[in-house]
Amino acid sequence: MPVSDGEWSDWLGQQRVACEVRRPAKVDAAFEAVEEAVRTSRRIRAAGSGHSTSDVARPSKDAILLSLEHLALDDADWKTWLKGDLALVEPRVRPGEQLVRVAAGQTIRALNLDLAKRRLAMPNLGSYDGQSIYGAIATGTHGTGLGFGPLADQVASIEMIGVEDAGRPVVRHWRIEPTNGITDRDRFYGSSQRGRMSLVQDDEVFRSVVVGLGCFGIVTALTLRVVPAFQLRETCEVMPWSSLKTTLVTRARSAQWLDVTMLPERLDGEHWCQVTVREKRAALPHHVPLTELTPRGDARIREASSREGKDPKELVRCALAAGSHGARIATHRVRELFREDATRTIESESYVVFRTSVGDWIPATSSEIGVDVDRSVEAIDATITHLDAMAKRGFFHVSPIGIRFSRASSHYLAMQHGRDTCTIEAPIPVGNVNVHAIGSPSAADAAPILLGAFERTLIDARFDGRPHWGQRHTVSGGFLLRYPKGPIWARQVARFNRFGLFDNAFTGRMALRR
Template sequence: MPDNDAAPTWENWARTARATPARLAHPRDEAGVAEVVARAAAAGLRVRARGAGHSFTPAAMTDGVLLDLERLAGLEAVERRHDGAARVTVRAGTRLFHLHHLLASHGLAMTNLGDIDRQSIAGAISTGTHGTGLAFGGLATQVSGVRVVTADGAVRGGGIDDAVGSPERDLFELARLGLGTAGVLTAVTLEVVPAFWLRAREEPAPLGPLLADLDTFARSADHAELYWFPGTRRALTIRNQRLAPDDAAAWATDQSGLKGRLRLLRQEARGLVDEELLSNGAFEVVNRLATAAPGLTAGLNRISARTLAPREHVAPSYQVFCHKRRVRFREMEYALPRAVVGEALTELDRWLRRTGEAVPFPVEVRFAAPDDVWLSTARGRETAYVAAHQYARMPHRRWFDAAERILVEAGGRPHWGKLHTRTAEDLAAHYPLDDVARVRRALDPAGVFANPYVDAVLGALAPPASGSATT
C-alpha cells in the first residue's frame, strides 16, 4: 500500500508557485502509483506528480493528490549495443545527479545535459530541459521509451520503435515531453553513449563581435554558450569540446606525474573557488547589494564582468555540463530561430539601457539542433535559447514583461518550465496542439492529470472536476 499523508502547503524551489494538496502520496513502486491514481480518479480528484520542484511554473501544482516519486529511483535495465552505446531504463524519480553516477558505473553517460542536475529525470524531460550544442537536442530527444500509469490506473508503454499513429506511439510522443498530461511517468528508456570527457574553455569576450556573428561562435565548439552581464558590453563565453577516447586517455596519463598532479590540484582549487565562492558565495553578496541599492547594479555588473578570467579544465562530461546553483532566482527562457537571436539580444540591451532596470543576473544564450518532438521548443528549426534571470529578492515582472515582448516578436517559444504568459491560443502556431488534445482525450478524458497551467498552455479539455488544481 502506498503511503498517504495530509499535506501541508508545498512550494517550488523558486517560490513562484505553491499549493495545498488534499493528499500527498509516496508510492513505493509502480503498483503503488497505479493504486493512488485509480483511487483518486474514482474519488474525482486530480493528480499531479512532483519532482524536485525546479520548474518555475505551477506545472506540478494541485489541490487534489500530489505524488512524490522519490522512491521510484535507480536503473532497471542496461541493454548494451555493439558500438558501446546502450539503452537504459531509469525509474522516473531518479535525480539527474544520481543518474550520472549510476551510468558512470557502467561506463556510460547521457549525450547532453542542462546546467542544473537537481531535477528528477521525469520532471526534466516532461518540461523540455535542454543543454547547448548545435548537433544536440534536448533531453526528450534522448528518450526512446516510456512507461506510464494512465488515468484508469493501468500501466502502459510506448516507444520510438512503435508504428507512427499507433496508440503506443501516440502515448510515447505525449509522455516524453507533455507536462505529465499522458499520465504519471514511472520509467523512461534513454539512449546513452560511452562515458566521455569534455575540455572546457571559459573566457571573457566583448559583446559586440559576438552579436555580430553568433553563428560562428555557436560553431566554435561542440557545446557553446555565453552569459552576458546587463548594462555592460562584456560576456563570459563557454566552449565545451568532446574529447576522443585516445585524447582523454592521453590527458589522464599526462596528469599521472608529479607536475600533472600539481596542475590537477590547481585546476580543482580554481574550480572550487569559481563554483563555491564566485558563482554562489560572492554572487549572493552582489545580488543582496543590488537588492539594497538597485542604483548600484550597473556598476556591480561591470565589476563582475571585469573579474572574469580565462580558465580551461578537463573533466567527465557531467561534471562540466552541470553546476551548483544556490543563489535563488526566477527565470524566463524563450527558444528563438537561431538567425534572429543577435537582433533580439540587441533589443534587450537597448531596453535595459533606456530604462536602467536593475538586473544583476546575466542573460544566458544556448543553442540546440532541430527535432521532431511534438512539444519541443526546438521543433522543426535551428534554435537559440535566451534566458532572462532575476534574483529572487528583486522584482522581476517589468524586466520579464519587456523581455517576453521582444522575444515573442522574434518568433520565440517559451520554455514549459519557466515563467511566461503565453496560452494555447498563442502557441497553436508552433505546436501540433490538435494531436496533443486528441491523445489527451483518449488517455485522460476526465482530465485527471490536468491543472490550470496545463489547461492554459495546452488547452482545456473539459470543465474542472471536483478536486481541480490551483496555482
C-alpha cells in the same frame, strides 16, 4: 525539499499548495493511487523536484500528489524485450551508444553518478542536476550545442500510468515508443516480467507524451540512449557583443558546445560576453568518484563568498541597494571574473563540466525564450534594447543573460520543435526591486515586470519565440497553434486526460479541453 507532508511548493517557496502527498516506492502503489483518484473523482499529479517556476507543476488544491523520488525500478529483464537490430529502429541506437532503463523520479545528479560508475554518460546536459530526470524532460529541458536536442531526444521508451476511456475510466500502465520503436511486440507480450504493462508504438502518442508537461499521466520509468563516459575540456574568452554578433551563428554551428553569457548592463558602452567552448576528450581509464574530481562553477562562488566573508544573496542585495552605481560595480566585478576565467582551462568528467549553474547559491527566478537560430542575432539585439530601456527606468536584471543552442526536436511541445533553436534566458535574483523603490515598504518585486517585458520582446510575430515551459511565462491557449504540431499535442492531451484527472493551473490557463 519542495514536497512536505500536506504541501507542495516550488524550489523557491513562491508557489505553495495544500495537497495530499504520497511517496510510492513501487509501481503498484502509484497505480493504486491513480485508481483511487478515479474512484473518488480527485485530481492527481506527479511531482518532480519542484524546479519549475511556472505553474506547470503546481497541483490543484486537495489533489493527490505523487512524489516519485523513492519509486524504485523493478528488476524486469527488459533487454529481452528489445528488437535484434537497434540500428534500424527509432530513435536509432548508434554504434557506441547503449540503452539504460532508469526510474523517472531520480535526480539527474543520481543518474549521472550511476552512469559514471558504469562508465556511461548523458551525451549532453543542462547546467544543473537537482531536477528529477523526467521532470526535466517533461518541460523540454536542454543543454547547449547544436549537435544535441533537448534531453527528451535521448528517450527511446517511456513507461506511464494513465487512464483510458473504455466507456468508463480504466487505469493502465503503458510502455510508449515511436511506431518503429525499440521493443519487439512478440517478445514483450511473451515476457512474464512486463507486469501490467501494455505496449503502445505510435509516433503521434510518443512525440506528445515525452514533453508532456505532466498532463498525460504518471511516468514511472524511461529507457534512455546514453554514450560511453567522456571528459570535456572547457575554455572561454571575453568579448563585447558588437564583435561577437558577427560570428555568433557560425561559431554555434561549428563548435560542439557553445555557451554565451552576456552581462545585462553596459560597461564602456558595451554588453560584455563570456564565450565558452567545450571539446570532447577521451574518458579517464577508470571510474573516479565525484569527491575526487575538481569541482567547478558554484564551488567558485562558495569559495569567493567565504573569502570575502559575504553571503552571495547579501552581495546581490548590496548591488541593488547601491542603485544604478551598484549594477555598474557588479557588472565590472563580473567582467573581471570572466577575464580570470579566460586564463583557465577546465577539464573533467562531462557531467562535472556541464554543471555550471549557481542556482544553489544565488536563488533566482527566470524566463527563457527560444527563437530560430537564424534569428538569434536580431533577437539578442532586441533583448539588449529591452535591457537598456528597463535600466533607464531603474529596473536592473543584475544576473547575466544565458544564450544557448540546441538542435531541432521531433517532440511536439519542445521549444526546439522543427527548428534549430537559440535560447535566451533571463534569470532575476530573488529580492530584485526597482532601484528607485529601495527602502520603500511598497517596493514591488521586479521579476514580473522585467520578465514580462522580456517575454513580450521575444514572443512576438517578429521572432516567433517560444517559452521554456518550466520557467516563468504568461502565454495561454491559442499559443499552442504556433507549434506546427501543437493541435495534435492538444488532441492527445484531450484523449489521455479525458476525465480531467491530471488537470492543474497550467491546463486551465492553456484551456486544454477534454
